[in-house]
Amino acid sequence: MTALSALIRRDIRIALRVGGGALIGVLFFLTVVVLMPFAVGPDLALLSRLGPAILWLGALLASLLTLDRLFMADHEDGSLDLITMSRTPLELACAAKALAHWLAAGLPLIVATPVLGLLLNLDMVATSAVALTLLAGTPALTFTGMIGAGLAVTLHRGGLLMAVLVLPLSIPVLIFGVAASQAAIVGPMTFGAPFSILCALSLVSLVVGPFAAAASLRHGLD
Amino acid sequence: MTLIDLANPTRFLALTTRVLPWLAGATVILLAIGLYQSAYAPDDYQQGATVKIMFIHVPNAWLSMFVWGVMSIASLGTLVWRHPLADVAAKAAAPIGASFTFLALLTGSLWGRPMWGTYWEWDARLTSVLILFLMYLGLMALWRAVDDPSRAARAAAVLTLVGAINLPIIKFSVDWWNTLHQPASVMRMGGSTLDKSFLIPLLVMAIGFTLLFVTLHLAAMRNEILRRRVRSLQMMQASRVAFSNEVGTGSHQENASTGAA
Numbered sequence: 001m002t003a004l005s006a007l008i009r010r011d012i013r014i015a016l017r018v019g020g021g022a023l024i025g026v027l028f029f030l031t032v033v034v035l036m037p038f039a040v041g042p043d044l045a046l047l048s049r050l051g052p053a054i055l056w057l058g059a060l061l062a063s064l065l066t067l068d069r070l071f072m073a074d075h076e077d078g079s080l081d082l083i084t085m086s087r088t089p090l091e092l093a094c095a096a097k098a099l100a101h102w103l104a105a106g107l108p109l110i111v112a113t114p115v116l117g118l119l120l121n122l123d124m125v126a127t128s129a130v131a132l133t134l135l136a137g138t139p140a141l142t143f144t145g146m147i148g149a150g151l152a153v154t155l156h157r158g159g160l161l162m163a164v165l166v167l168p169l170s171i172p173v174l175i176f177g178v179a180a181s182q183a184a185i186v187g188p189m190t191f192g193a194p195f196s197i198l199c200a201l202s203l204v205s206l207v208v209g210p211f212a213a214a215a216s217l218r219h220g221l222d
Numbered sequence: 223m224t225l226i227d228l229a230n231p232t233r234f235l236a237l238t239t240r241v242l243p244w245l246a247g248a249t250v251i252l253l254a255i256g257l258y259q260s261a262y263a264p265d266d267y268q269q270g271a272t273v274k275i276m277f278i279h280v281p282n283a284w285l286s287m288f289v290w291g292v293m294s295i296a297s298l299g300t301l302v303w304r305h306p307l308a309d310v311a312a313k314a315a316a317p318i319g320a321s322f323t324f325l326a327l328l329t330g331s332l333w334g335r336p337m338w339g340t341y342w343e344w345d346a347r348l349t350s351v352l353i354l355f356l357m358y359l360g361l362m363a364l365w366r367a368v369d370d371p372s373r374a375a376r377a378a379a380v381l382t383l384v385g386a387i388n389l390p391i392i393k394f395s396v397d398w399w400n401t402l403h404q405p406a407s408v409m410r411m412g413g414s415t416l417d418k419s420f421l422i423p424l425l426v427m428a429i430g431f432t433l434l435f436v437t438l439h440l441a442a443m444r445n446e447i448l449r450r451r452v453r454s455l456q457m458m459q460a461s462r463v464a465f466s467n468e469v470g471t472g473s474h475q476e477n478a479s480t481g482a483a
Contacts, residue, residue: 147381164359164360165363168353169388171395171396197395197398215301215380220377
């Protein structure tokens with residue numbers, strides 16, 4: 001337990017320091033959202049209708065781009081080998097790393113959501129709905145993305161290949177995240193149904209992600 | 223002959239040499255019967271002659287999912303039992319599965335044009351097959367991204383199994399998404415109860431296409447085994463050349479020749 005909390009604290013500290021790059025994700029999120037009005041036009045009514053979808057796409061891409069860092073830096077300096085060989089189960093270590101990554105790179109996205117909602121002409125209810133669905137959904141993005149990060153580090157290939165592999169897996173999260181936000185804003189569905197499925201997706205990925213990532217690390221590192 | 227006996231590639235090659243002609247013959251006969259029967263099947267009272275696309279479309283769609291199942295079992299073989307031929311099977315199946323999925327999409331859209339009035343509809347079923355196609359392509363990209371076959375095999379096995387867990391979830395969420403956005407405006411194809419005059423040709427075609435997959439798969443596995451042999455022979459030759467050069471220049475690095483896989 002202390003080993004895991006030490007791992008989490010270490011990962012967060014590294015991510016927030018110079019060269020960690022966790023906060024670049026927020027900057028990317030901001031930039032994607034700012035780009036959108038240039039693509040669809042500065043029509044505030046249209047933007048507020050597209051708002052939840054834009055915020056969700058931006059968060060999806062931002063969390064995908066930061067995933068590269070999850071195992072790569074540790075692999076480069078050799079500490080990933082130590083984690084693999086240590087007595088702590090690799091699945092738990094993977095889960096701890098993903099949790100730390102979510103705390104450092106995922107939470108700032110949610111904190112930034114209200115500001116970006118202002119830019120997209122979302123009202124109070126809509127913004128809090130999107131923030132709440134992001135809070136429930138981004139762990140699923142991190143934990144499924146971890147599988148891609150594990151594959152990328154064992155293959156020494158990152159970037160586009162990982163995006164191609166991970167993005168189809170994140171379709172359900174996107175569907176239910178946007179569906180829940182839309183349900184809260186315009187109805188007619190209840191917010192509860194898609195939101196609880198979104199939570200279920202996060203919980204499933206919490207179980208599947210660490211095992212798959214640990215399997216790919218264990219079989220792939222030499 | 224158990225599965226473990228086939229771990230020897232030479233024995234597998236010998237077996238497939240004997241089996242493949244029979245399989246190919248059975249495939250040709252069944253497909254000929256199926257095509258004949260479906261050509262003489264009566265026209266649908268609503269859809270006319272276009273219903274005959276079904277006899278090609280449905281077997282392709284069924285195989286697009288069946289092949290992922292085969293790859294998942296092969297991936298279990300790679301990760302759990304370390305069967306030497308499992309990754310060959312998984313690698314050989316991916317392009318075939320992608321082709322079946324593409325054909326299912328293509329025939330589906332050709333069928334959709336006269337029936338729905340559009341080539342593409344964001345219908346739940348079409349969308350989830352499209353995502354399946356994307357996942358096949360991603361898997362093939364993964365196989366191509368790495369030059370060491372055994373390393374690529376384990377990564378692809380993990381991804382295949384994750385995909386096998388995720389495909390039902392994706393299917394179900396796309397169903398939900400579609401019902402949320404579109405009311406039931408999409409014309410639903412045919413009743414659930416098929417007439418016998420359609421069902422029999424369809425079953426014959428389905429079995430024929432499955433045999434076609436088995437034939438192609440075994441042939442592709444043979445090719446893959448031979449390709450790997452050629453690769454290791456080339457590597458041995460290259461290291462031998464390197465070794466003789468080093469001996470020629472007087473340095474004694476005897477490890478140089480052991481690098482061949």
